Amino acid sequence: KKANQDHCRWPDRELVRVQDLTPEKADQLIWLRARVHTSRAKGKQCFLVLRQQQFNVQALVAVGDRASKQMVKFAANITKESIVDVEATVRKVEQKIESCSQQDVELHVERIFVISQAEPRLPLQLEDAVRPDGEGEEEGRATVNQDTRLDNRVIDLRTTTSQAVFRLQSGVCQLFRDTLTKKGFVEIQTPKIISAASEGGANVFTVSYFKTSAFLAQSPQLYKQMCICADFDKVFCVGPVFRAEDSNTHRHLTEFVGLDIEMAFNYHYHEVIDSITDTMVQIFKGLRDNFQTEIQTVNKQFPSEPFKFLEPTLRLEYTEAVAMLREAGVEMGDEDDLSTPNEKLLGRLVKEKYDTDFYVLDKYPLAVRPFYTMPDPSNPKYSNSYDMFMRGEEILSGAQRVHDAQLLTERAIHHQIDLEKIKAYIDSFRYGAPPHGGGGIGLERVCMLYLGLHNVRQTSMFPRDPKRLTP
Amino acid sequence: KKANQDHCRWPDRELVRVQDLTPEKADQLIWLRARVHTSRAKGKQCFLVLRQQQFNVQALVAVGDRASKQMVKFAANITKESIVDVEATVRKVEQKIESCSQQDVELHVERIFVISQAEPRLPLQLEDAVRPDGEGEEEGRATVNQDTRLDNRVIDLRTTTSQAVFRLQSGVCQLFRDTLTKKGFVEIQTPKIISAASEGGANVFTVSYFKTSAFLAQSPQLYKQMCICADFDKVFCVGPVFRAEDSNTHRHLTEFVGLDIEMAFNYHYHEVIDSITDTMVQIFKGLRDNFQTEIQTVNKQFPSEPFKFLEPTLRLEYTEAVAMLREAGVEMGDEDDLSTPNEKLLGRLVKEKYDTDFYVLDKYPLAVRPFYTMPDPSNPKYSNSYDMFMRGEEILSGAQRVHDAQLLTERAIHHQIDLEKIKAYIDSFRYGAPPHGGGGIGLERVCMLYLGLHNVRQTSMFPRDPKRLTP
Numbered sequence: 001k002k003a004n005q006d007h008c009r010w011p012d013r014e015l016v017r018v019q020d021l022t023p024e025k026a027d028q029l030i031w032l033r034a035r036v037h038t039s040r041a042k043g044k045q046c047f048l049v050l051r052q053q054q055f056n057v058q059a060l061v062a063v064g065d066r067a068s069k070q071m072v073k074f075a076a077n078i079t080k081e082s083i084v085d086v087e088a089t090v091r092k093v094e095q096k097i098e099s100c101s102q103q104d105v106e107l108h109v110e111r112i113f114v115i116s117q118a119e120p121r122l123p124l125q126l127e128d129a130v131r132p133d134g135e136g137e138e139e140g141r142a143t144v145n146q147d148t149r150l151d152n153r154v155i156d157l158r159t160t161t162s163q164a165v166f167r168l169q170s171g172v173c174q175l176f177r178d179t180l181t182k183k184g185f186v187e188i189q190t191p192k193i194i195s196a197a198s199e200g201g202a203n204v205f206t207v208s209y210f211k212t213s214a215f216l217a218q219s220p221q222l223y224k225q226m227c228i229c230a231d232f233d234k235v236f237c238v239g240p241v242f243r244a245e246d247s248n249t250h251r252h253l254t255e256f257v258g259l260d261i262e263m264a265f266n267y268h269y270h271e272v273i274d275s276i277t278d279t280m281v282q283i284f285k286g287l288r289d290n291f292q293t294e295i296q297t298v299n300k301q302f303p304s305e306p307f308k309f310l311e312p313t314l315r316l317e318y319t320e321a322v323a324m325l326r327e328a329g330v331e332m333g334d335e336d337d338l339s340t341p342n343e344k345l346l347g348r349l350v351k352e353k354y355d356t357d358f359y360v361l362d363k364y365p366l367a368v369r370p371f372y373t374m375p376d377p378s379n380p381k382y383s384n385s386y387d388m389f390m391r392g393e394e395i396l397s398g399a400q401r402v403h404d405a406q407l408l409t410e411r412a413i414h415h416q417i418d419l420e421k422i423k424a425y426i427d428s429f430r431y432g433a434p435p436h437g438g439g440g441i442g443l444e445r446v447c448m449l450y451l452g453l454h455n456v457r458q459t460s461m462f463p464r465d466p467k468r469l470t471p
Numbered sequence: 472k473k474a475n476q477d478h479c480r481w482p483d484r485e486l487v488r489v490q491d492l493t494p495e496k497a498d499q500l501i502w503l504r505a506r507v508h509t510s511r512a513k514g515k516q517c518f519l520v521l522r523q524q525q526f527n528v529q530a531l532v533a534v535g536d537r538a539s540k541q542m543v544k545f546a547a548n549i550t551k552e553s554i555v556d557v558e559a560t561v562r563k564v565e566q567k568i569e570s571c572s573q574q575d576v577e578l579h580v581e582r583i584f585v586i587s588q589a590e591p592r593l594p595l596q597l598e599d600a601v602r603p604d605g606e607g608e609e610e611g612r613a614t615v616n617q618d619t620r621l622d623n624r625v626i627d628l629r630t631t632t633s634q635a636v637f638r639l640q641s642g643v644c645q646l647f648r649d650t651l652t653k654k655g656f657v658e659i660q661t662p663k664i665i666s667a668a669s670e671g672g673a674n675v676f677t678v679s680y681f682k683t684s685a686f687l688a689q690s691p692q693l694y695k696q697m698c699i700c701a702d703f704d705k706v707f708c709v710g711p712v713f714r715a716e717d718s719n720t721h722r723h724l725t726e727f728v729g730l731d732i733e734m735a736f737n738y739h740y741h742e743v744i745d746s747i748t749d750t751m752v753q754i755f756k757g758l759r760d761n762f763q764t765e766i767q768t769v770n771k772q773f774p775s776e777p778f779k780f781l782e783p784t785l786r787l788e789y790t791e792a793v794a795m796l797r798e799a800g801v802e803m804g805d806e807d808d809l810s811t812p813n814e815k816l817l818g819r820l821v822k823e824k825y826d827t828d829f830y831v832l833d834k835y836p837l838a839v840r841p842f843y844t845m846p847d848p849s850n851p852k853y854s855n856s857y858d859m860f861m862r863g864e865e866i867l868s869g870a871q872r873v874h875d876a877q878l879l880t881e882r883a884i885h886h887q888i889d890l891e892k893i894k895a896y897i898d899s900f901r902y903g904a905p906p907h908g909g910g911g912i913g914l915e916r917v918c919m920l921y922l923g924l925h926n927v928r929q930t931s932m933f934p935r936d937p938k939r940l941t942p
Contacts, residue, residue, distance in 0.1 A: 015737055033737065035702070035903055053702050081903040116874065118903035154899050157701035166703070170658040174648070187641040189728045189914070191933045192663065192711045193676075193687075195940040205664075207687065208677045209725075210717065210937050216664075216678065223933060226942065230628035231506070231524050232637070239710060240663045246681065254680075257660045266486055266504065403587065424942050428625050432506055432552040432589040443660070462662045462694060466681050469666040471697065471895050 347392020398439020818863020869910020
């Protein structure tokens with residue numbers, strides 16, 4: 001252990017990466033650090049599979065010139081998931097090793113050190129955690145349920161599937177920011193502790209704040225809008241969003257990551273829709289082009305159709321959607337909101353008709369949107385607001401915002417909102433505010449739906465819901 | 472107003488940007504949207520200064536062929552900070568207009584529309600808000616105090632200084648992430664609502680969480696470390712960090728943005744220090760090379776020396792620092808922590824001796840560091856931990872972490888920490904954990920100190936401290 005604290009005495013060894021173990025390295029003596037993925041002793045030999053993230057290689061410790069009987073025994077006793085340093089010769093193999101990512105070579109181990117020893121009983125087995133549902137059932141092979149996974153997230157995150165999911169998620173954030181930065185957007189940081197519940201007070205977490213109390217922001221919207229009023233013109237932010245909603249569904253979390261956009265526009269709020277849809281398209285293309293390995297890795301465990309999108313993005317009006325649903329037998333009024341099952345049905349109808357998994361639904365009924373939504377000037381029953389959908393589920397809600405203090409006051413009164421509580425919000429628009437709009441995207445939902453997964457907890461590293469606060 | 476809601480009837484006009492108004496555009500008829508920065512009526516003429524962020528241009532409305540007396544009167548009555556659309560001819564001027572960023576042209580206005588009217592009384596004047604301290608005092612000119620600025624942040628953020636500060640801050644985040652992504656780090660998202668106070672329970676905000684209570688994370692450290700134990704190898708995150716500390720100083724906030732790094736290393740924790748210092752150097756270089764305009768804009772109001780750094784970064788050991796301080800007359804024991812005044816003094820001594828504003832102080836006394844800090848294996852009074860300083864103030868605290876469950880338990884007992892409360896933390900290391908280390912950087916401090924500012928509230932858009940929760 002002391003060796004891990006200060007290795008001044010150690011040589012400046014190069015550690016080879018498992019993915020670089022190819023026949024070109026044959027007969028070289030190398031050092032490697034990896035986890036013991038599996039271990040199997042067999043007479044005077046011990047076969048190990050050594051793993052680094054999604055890559056693994058077979059290693060052989062055999063009694064002979066370089067290894068003693070004691071060493072083979074020592075190797076055989078190393079617990080699974082322990083981290084080891086090995087010195088070994090790379091050897092080409094006659095027959096491909098089908099069970100490893102490095103199929104053409106194996107390692108002949110000369111020295112082996114345990115860097116960190118895992119406890120002998122693992123709370124879950126990695127091979128069970130990556131098994132597709134139903135596979136191997138007749139042999140009595142287990143899969144791992146979600147609570148066991150989440151309770152032991154440190155181990156569950158080591159699977160090839162988890163590694164792929166969260167590397168892709170990192171990619172979504174990067175693509176989002178890079179696209180917007182190229183479009184001239186400025187990144188902002190907005191406070192999460194706020195003094196008043198911006199959206200009326202429902203579903204908000206309360207925080208003790210010294211001698212008073214405060215709230216956790218349900219969205220950065222007020223602050224994004226203040227930045228627009230402060231001449232930043234186009235802004236984005238990436239950060240946690242909190243919803244004290246007692247919803248125990250496959251797609252609700254009490255804390256999630258919001259990818260938020262807000263921008264001033266010149267003449268029409270469709271300029272905002274175009275900016276957002278183009279950003280989404282750049283994300284989809286970036287994932288398709290740069291994360292194919294990750295997508296395929298996830299698909300092995302959770303098969304799904306490739307994600308389809310159009311350019312330009314399909315934009316439907318709410319009235320068109322209602323007509324499509326009615327044609328499919330749904331009974332609903334013009335100004336009724338979409339239920340979750342109807343959203344999903346609509347997604348299927350849109351997919352059939354237009355062959356896309358991504359589209360915008362524009363011009364929602366004014367009555368079902370928040371008070372700060374700009375009414376449609378040509379039809380006061382509707383509004384300049386929109387949702388965006390992936391595989392039939394909502395990933396973004398957005399709108400042109402009312403930027404005039406007087407109209408905003410009128411709308412708040414209409415919604416019976418206490419004006420005193422939103423005074424600071426309304427005052428932000430008193431000193432000149434450009435027309436503007438935006439929206440908030442849920443990162444975990446985008447990842448879930450892009451990959452065709454079925455639970456948002458699969459794309460949140462450490463999910464929070466009404467029943468889960470750990471780890 | 473209606474025109475801002477749905478401009479379908481509007482022509483698809485190109486709006487020219489103020490910064491593009493140069494003599495090449497002379498005699499062109501253009502459209503422009505901007506704020507009325509100042510307005511001065513003079514007989515049959517009205518001179519406006521129109522502003523977009525840090526750029527502005529003079530515009531003339533004069534009675535004649537294109538403009539009526541009524542129009543001049545209308546223009547003269549537009550309140551400052553209102554947003555207007557103007558149609559105007561660009562004209563070269565004989566004499567440079569010193570007061571504007573566009574000195575070689577002015578606009579001869581033919582039409583003017585108010586897009587958004589500002590209230591006539593502004594809570595603060597932009598020209599006061601950018602005035603350097605002391606300037607114009609004899610003429611009785613005002614500057615704006617910090618609370619007035621923060622109370623009216625939407626207007627204060629419109630100043631050239633604020634625009635520059637927060638565009639530079641956006642740059643720091645981008646440089647941080649781009650540098651680490653190039654080094655193979657993965658971005659992670661960590662939860663902010665946590666079930667147990669990771670660092671013992673002091674200075675933590677409590678949240679009501681359905682029928683129980685929870686806490687706001689004081690740092691993402693546990694989650695960064697779990698990701699290392701989960702084979703992500705090198706991770707970073709950017710997000711809010713919460714400290715319920717009743718500190719009312721120039722450098723403490725109750726919510727700030729943490730730029731966090733954690734990585735496994737091979738042989739020595741100095742690999743971690745090298746990664747972090749190189750990241751900081753890439754940030755400093757990126758700011759120097761790409762944000763010179765912003766730096767100079769801030770310097771106009773808040774003069775400071777250019778920020779100096781060395782390559783490679785200077786690394787001093789704690790014992791050397793104590794010796795330097797003693798030589799300068801400070802009395803302190805070998806294992807005493809550094810007081811804030813002594814940190815500042817040390818910064819000045821280091822600057823004199825080594826000519827750098829950035830350095831690392833390594834090998835802190837074990838006694839002054841948290842329980843999870845790895846002891847120095849060659850001298851148990853010290854530890855494998857470090858702070859980093861800019862202009863004599865701490866911007867990062869970091870260490871090699873204890874990655875062995877048994878040693879961690881011993882250290883926690885030594886610090887009299889309730890083992891039950893940190894069970895999940897300790898358990899993370901039971902299934903194989905590589906040696907690792909990291910640190911957390913305060914974004915607002917980095918921006919403040921790089922720019923030579925004197926209050927962290929200047930580099931937080933909407934600062935939170937024990938006395939401020941708004942806007």
